[in-house]
Amino acid sequence: MTTSTQGNASQRKRALPAVLVLEDGRTFRGRAYGAVGVTFGEAVFSTGMTGYQETLTDPSYHRQVVVMTAPHVGNTGVNDEDPESQRIWVAGYVVRDPARVPSNWRSRRTLDEELAQQGVVGISGVDTRALTRHLRERGAMRVGIFSGNALPDEGTMLAEVRQAPEMKGADLSAEVATKEPYVVPAIGEKKFTVAAVDLGIKGMTPHRMAERGIEVHVLPATATADEVYAVNPDGVFFSNGPGDPATADHPVSVMRTVLERGTPLFGICFGNQILGRALGFGTYKLKYGHRGINQPVQDRTTGKVEVTAHNHGFAVDAPLDKVSETPYGRAEVSHVCLNDNVVEGLQLLDRPAFSVQYHPEAAAGPHDAAYLFDRFVSLMEGQRA
């Protein structure tokens, strides 16, 4: 959704005007940041004060224009170690006060340069607090960023924003997932093989498994159940990913086969929504979603509260206070967000399967939820015993 003209010197570009137009007609004026041009997407806000590289490169942000609530962005520049995938996926980037001079021992270039080089249109100088409050009150909505000297009139820009595709009903996993299978080897002694269905996986996720002696076979989003079982997996994993889970019919049907066969199963984020659907629950769009790295979640199986990383705009509609009968036995809500009681995890009581709506891989974010990878390992050990 992005068109851009690049290569302007940062100084010169910074003076170029930019305007952000929301689909309800509210506009914010600022300056060009990153690539100069036009972009459209769903406007969402992220409250993480650090970890912008991980946010930008998380494939779940495909087609979203991310508003940073932290006022200073780009302070530590861009390094070559922190990306979660091969490229920036956000459709646009909105910041208040970008760093003029980044400072960090790992920094290789400025964030402005990186965004420009990857053709990502952004805007700076925006009152991101006012914009975030607007999105919180009115909900996530479509947005356009237009930058450069020859901007169309506001009516034209608004009409273009209203023609952009909505996030509801978007089927995006295949656009971001690997086309070819690949293997992430176990670190140290290999103990298990996992088939990981890539719906938009972040690099840290297979790494967290590899650290636990798991050889991870990452498979395209279009992988069939036969392809999953061809790697002879001890467990099957379904990743995070962009888009509306209501469109994910194919992974839901693959997951049902995994549930029928009783193979240990773990899902993260989109994977949690797919487990919800596989069990017969619905999914729905949250008003403005959860995005950030300090969301309180309670693990109801232990009572413990953990501080967690989130990036989701949809959620599973499952009863919080009762065990549900499903085609695969009893299921319950294992985790809940303490801010708003949104379902943050599911577990089956009669089969080795569970999932969480948030990000235990913690890239970026606190490591409180790392135990979930150990839980997956325990399920696989239990299956062997």
Ligand SMILES: NC(=O)CC[C@H](N)C(=O)O
């Ligand atoms: N990070 C994710 O997997 C997000 C899942 C889904 N696209 C949502 O927005 O809810």
